[in-house]
Amino acid sequence: DVKVTQSSRYLVKRTGEKVFLECVQDMDHENMFWYRQDPGLGLRLIYFSYDVKMKEKGDIPEGYSVSREKKERFSLILESASTNQTSMYLCASSLRSLAREHTEAFFGQGTRLTVV
């Protein structure tokens, strides 16, 4: 059974703190993604990675960074948390297949982050 696991379901952090959100997948997928989801704005891509130590900016990278030191783990870092980063954060992974029609994305259970 495929699995994407996010380290926390709920987090409460203070403004200015450095925050780490961790995501681990056990499917040997090359691609990993971080999204945030907000009411009325849908899912927005923050960063993605297609290989170890590789990263690409998504649509809203400001205020975030990422780290991919091992294939199975993709970390999202909020360098200095702000209240406008209160959101649901979702991690996903997919296989980098030459048969791209078959590529399916799998998501973690989400992390609800509140910055106070």
Next chain:
Amino acid sequence: KQEVTQIPAALSVPEGENLVLNCSFTDSAIYNLQWFRQDPGKGLTSLLLIQSSQREQTSGRLNASLDKSSGRSTLYIAASQPGDSATYLCAVRVSGSARQLTFGSGTQLTVLP
């Protein structure tokens, strides 16, 4: 730029009804389309994946269709149950894009007992 639209934003039906959720996209150059289910406060669960060369996929009471040329997909749910209540999202995998998925905003389904 690819845009994905889901209408209606919310739908309420009595238990036992068959229903259709709609998804439309503006650019037909896609690899595939994926339907997800999201329960409140939780992550996304993949329901069905339709490859661009396919017309439909079925899983249990769910049937998804794809008409790439017209930029439309539907998710048909047969004999709805209260446990089907959730938000349903569609997402397209855009050809030539490393960013992979473009999501619709979802349809919130409520099945009344």
